[in-house]
Each structure stands twice: as structure tokens, then as C-alpha cells.
Amino acid sequence: MNRSTKFEFDHKVFTLENVRFVLSRNDDEPVxxxxxxxxxxxxxxSKLCNEFKIDPKSFDGQLLDMAAKGLKYVREIRPGDTIPNELIDGTASWRVDDRHFQIAKGRLTVQLVTWLTGGETVISSPEQLEQVVEDPKTKAxxxxxxxxxxNKLALSGNPEEEVEKRIDLLAKxxxxIEALRERSLKLAVIRRGLEAAHRIxxxxxNLREEIVRxxxxxxxxxxxxxxxxxxxDAQTGEILAMLKAFEKNVAYIREMRDDLHQCLMPWDELLEEWEAAEPDKTPAFEALLKKTYHFLARKYAQASTWKLAARPAPR
Structure with missing residues (x-):
């Protein structure tokens, strides 16, 4: 592995016991x-360079800047870890399952057929998507x-192969996005758990009022x-426009992917506990409610401006 792709520090401070970079529990500042x-x-x-006389322009100084940025994509970074792919080449540093690719490919296939026939087809379930994609009429x-x-894009080389290649790359x-959608739907577990807690x-x-909060x-x-x-979904729904401004749209999808991932990542640990929880009048469940209250109050008590609200896809 090339040193430029790993967090390999020189300063002795990074050899302290159990060194890792994380977001502060109090204010989400990189520490x-x-x-x-x-x-x-x-x-x-932000204070390490001054505290330990590290030149911000040195290799260590640059790695510290990368570590602060990298915590947008991973929950923890340790000396020797690989720099997140998002900071190197724009690809994701986390994996998706093949089923997520198949769902994305299925949606694009339906878009192709819809665009060609002028019909309106809205399919939400992966099972229905698979049936439509495997239909011989669909393939034709x-x-x-x-x-x-x-023909419309006037592509060079083998134009049809190039279109198929672009479809596969878009699906990847x-x-x-499909994997993140699946993760986001699991947040309903927390909402249902709070409804159960309200009844219990x-x-x-006092506790009821906290649950309502x-x-x-x-x-x-x-x-x-x-x-x-x-x-x-709306911005990536026009298949011809997506293929026409291909590279710009790949960059757009990656930007949205990273923003959605950053929104979901803080919920992951809490969600794991809720998925394993049994809503009941027990000390363990009440401790989870307390942890949830602190998380929500710290993250969402003040109104936020949602930065994705009006971001158009490139054309």
C-alpha cells in the first residue's frame, strides 16, 4: 500500500496508547x-499542530487535515488505516450487496423502457423489478x-456497447443510493419503539413527556x-439526460451518496440497540430511552437548514 493512501504518521504523539480520530461526543468536532x-x-x-509543534504543511499536518475530512465518511480513524476512498478518487469506502446493484439496474431498465414507449411505470418492490427486467419483451x-x-447521443466506437456500459456504471x-435507502427505512424501528414506549x-x-419530545x-x-x-429519484429519473451528461451526473450521485451517508451514520449505533431492544418496563429499555433522548436533543433540538433542499442535477 502506498504511504500516500494510509494514515502513517511520523510524530511520536501518534504512538500514544489507543490513539484514534473520532467526532467529539459533545459537539461533533473532529478530535x-x-x-x-x-x-x-x-x-x-484543529489544535494538534500548535500543541505538538507539527508543521501544518508537513506530511503529518496534511494527514491531520485528511483525518478531519475523513470522519465525514467513517466513524473512526486510527494510525495506519487507509484514507477513505471518497478523499482519494471519489468512490465509496463502504460496500454494497449485489442485490442493491440489481435493484438500481432494474430501475434504470424500467426507465429505459418507459422512455422508449412513453408509458408510465412506477415499480417499488425489488421482486416486481426483477420480474419486469427478466421479461423477454422488456429485454427486446x-x-x-x-x-x-x-443514435441520439452520437457516440463514437460501438455506440450501443457504450450506452450499455454507461447504464452499468450508473447502476453501480x-x-x-439503494443501500442507503434500505438503511434509512430501518429508522422506522426507532419510531415504532417510541410509540410502544408511549403506551408503556x-x-x-415525566417520562411520557420526554417520549413525546x-x-x-x-x-x-x-x-x-x-x-x-x-x-x-426525481433528479436521476430522466435516463437520456443522465446518459448525456454522464460524468457530471456520476459526480452528482456521489455527492448525494456522501450527504445521505453522513446523515445516516450518526444513527447507526443507536439503531443497532433499538433493533435488539424489547420495549418493556425494564432498566435496560429505560437506559435506551435516555440515550435516545440525549442523542436527539444534541443533534436535532435546534432547527437545521437542510443543504440538499434545492440542489439540481447537472444537465
Whole structure:
């Protein structure tokens, strides 16, 4: 592995016990956390160069800047870790399953047929998508669509092969959107859990009021994510425009992918606990409610400006 793609520091401070870069629990500021005696200590990344006399322009200084940026894409970075792909070549540093690619490819296939025939086909379930894609009539129409689109785009070489290649590459990029969509739908587990908690603690006024507050705080960010996915679907729904401005649209999909990933990443640990939880009047469940309240109050108590609200796709 090339040193330029790994967090290989020179300064001795990065050899302290259990050094890792994370977001601060208090304000989400990028910090270096390390073991100091029996406790954890942390120093903001922005102050490390001054504190330990590291030249910001040195290799270590540049790596610190990369670590701060990298925490947008991964939850933790340790010395020796690979720099997230998003900062190197724009690809994702996390994996998707083949089924996510197949769903994305299916949606693009339906778009091709819809564009060619002028019909309106809205298919949401992966099972229905698979049936439509495997239909011989669909395959024939896709082949025809390749020819028509290749002619419209005036591509060089083997135009139909180039169209098919672009469709596959778009499907690979959109597979990440499908994986994120699947993750976002799991947040309903938290909403259902809070509804159950409201019923369980309906006669305990103080706790009931906190649960109502959690329900109120959790709704806007979850609704906003739903709207973001709807926007991605709308902006990537015109297949000819997507293929025409191919490279710009790949960059657009990646930007949306990264923003959605950053929105979902803070929920991951909490979601894991809710998926394993049994809503009941127990100390463990009440501890989870308390943790959820602190998370929502810290992240969403103040109104936020959602930066994806009016971002158009390139044309």
C-alpha cells in the first residue's frame, strides 16, 4: 500500500496508547482521542499542530487535515488505516450487496423502457423489478432503446456497447443510493419503539413527556431523509439526460451518496440497540430511552437548514 493512501504518521504523539480520530461526543468536532492513565483524553484536531509543534504543511499536518475530512465518511480513524476512498478518487469506502446493484439496474431498465414507449411505470418492490427486467419483451425493448439512445447521443466506437456500459456504471453508483435507502427505512424501528414506549409509560407523566419530545425531535430528520431520496429519484429519473451528461451526473450521485451517508451514520449505533431492544418496563429499555433522548436533543433540538433542499442535477 502506498504511504500516500494510509494514515502513517511520523510524530511520536501518534504512538500514544489507543490513539484514534473520532467526532467529539459533545459537539461533533473532529478530535484525537487517546488513553491517558485510566481515562480517555482528547484534543481537537484543529489544535494538534500548535500543541505538538507539527508543521501544518508537513506530511503529518496534511494527514491531520485528511483525518478531519475523513470522519465525514467513517466513524473512526486510527494510525495506519487507509484514507477513505471518497478523499482519494471519489468512490465509496463502504460496500454494497449485489442485490442493491440489481435493484438500481432494474430501475434504470424500467426507465429505459418507459422512455422508449412513453408509458408510465412506477415499480417499488425489488421482486416486481426483477420480474419486469427478466421479461423477454422488456429485454427486446431495452435493446431497441440502446440503439435509439446511441443514435441520439452520437457516440463514437460501438455506440450501443457504450450506452450499455454507461447504464452499468450508473447502476453501480446508484447501488449505493439503494443501500442507503434500505438503511434509512430501518429508522422506522426507532419510531415504532417510541410509540410502544408511549403506551408503556402512559401514566408516568415525566417520562411520557420526554417520549413525546423524542417523537417530535425524530420526525423532521427522518422525514427530511425521505424527501432527499425522493429528490435523488426525481433528479436521476430522466435516463437520456443522465446518459448525456454522464460524468457530471456520476459526480452528482456521489455527492448525494456522501450527504445521505453522513446523515445516516450518526444513527447507526443507536439503531443497532433499538433493533435488539424489547420495549418493556425494564432498566435496560429505560437506559435506551435516555440515550435516545440525549442523542436527539444534541443533534436535532435546534432547527437545521437542510443543504440538499434545492440542489439540481447537472444537465
Amino acid at each position: 484525537m482521542r487517546f488513553r491517558l492513565g485510566k481515562n480517555d483524553a482528547e484534543v481537537p484536531i 425493448r431495452v435493446t431497441e432503446a440502446f440503439k435509439v439512445i446511441a 453508483e446508484l447501488a449505493y 409509560y402512559k401514566i408516568e407523566r 423524542m417523537q417530535t425531535l425524530s420526525l423532521p430528520p427522518i422525514t427530511d431523509m425521505e424527501q432527499r431520496f425522493a429528490q435523488v
